[in-house]
Amino acid sequence: MDTLEAIRKRCSLKACISEKPVEPEKVRMVLDAARLAPSARNTQPWRFVVVQGKEAVGSLVDAAFFGPSAAVKHAPVIIVVCARPEDDVMIDGKPYYLFDVGLAVENMLLTATDLGLVTHPIASFNEAEVKRLLHIPDDFRVVIVTPLAYPSATSYEEAAKERLSQRTRKNPREVIYYNQWGNSEPG
Numbered sequence: 001m002d003t004l005e006a007i008r009k010r011c012s013l014k015a016c017i018s019e020k021p022v023e024p025e026k027v028r029m030v031l032d033a034a035r036l037a038p039s040a041r042n043t044q045p046w047r048f049v050v051v052q053g054k055e056a057v058g059s060l061v062d063a064a065f066f067g068p069s070a071a072v073k074h075a076p077v078i079i080v081v082c083a084r085p086e087d088d089v090m091i092d093g094k095p096y097y098l099f100d101v102g103l104a105v106e107n108m109l110l111t112a113t114d115l116g117l118v119t120h121p122i123a124s125f126n127e128a129e130v131k132r133l134l135h136i137p138d139d140f141r142v143v144i145v146t147p148l149a150y151p152s153a154t155s156y157e158e159a160a161k162e163r164l165s166q167r168t169r170k171n172p173r174e175v176i177y178y179n180q181w182g183n184s185e186p187g
């Protein structure tokens, strides 16, 4: 799969998680892709806690996830992405550490897609509980978590079909301008 294909096929699929274990080598590939992301002044502010195994995942989800997010309970792996605000590189008054973490997370999501694995970035969780259970230091924030799992359908494509068919994105004219703000005509 090339990069563009992975970008097009990636979607959030917490509803399609299989309990089938994910090979450690694939987990490593996903994490390595995250580590290779660029970051402001190469600070690499991200930290990842890999929660794996039925018991560890179950305890985490029971304690800290609610509503639809609890669907990730059956995932063999949950990756918890953390960062410390203190490690921020402020450029012209703008904080960049969350931006850097976002780049790393997108690398993870795309690599997982490439490997036929499903993901779903989730920000709704009880952060204090996640930190308590995983012994995350006080000065770190839990930014996002994602399950990493094989799809419950026969293939990634099958699992993603419905979600992709319902995908909504703003029109290019609303978000892309040429030469000056508001000009949607490429010329």
Ligand SMILES: Cc1cc2nc3c(=O)[nH]c(=O)nc-3n(C[C@H](O)[C@H](O)[C@H](O)COP(=O)(O)O)c2cc1C
Binding pocket: 010, 011, 012, 013, 068, 069, 120, 121, 122, 123, 124, 125, 144, 163, 167
């Ligand atoms: C920072 C961030 C936080 C998110 N938090 C949640 C969440 O708490 N629960 C959830 O179901 N989806 C969450 N999502 C998934 C988005 O809803 C999803 O990415 C968006 O609807 C686009 O759909 P797609 O990922 O399938 O393209 C989150 C995504 C991002 C990037």
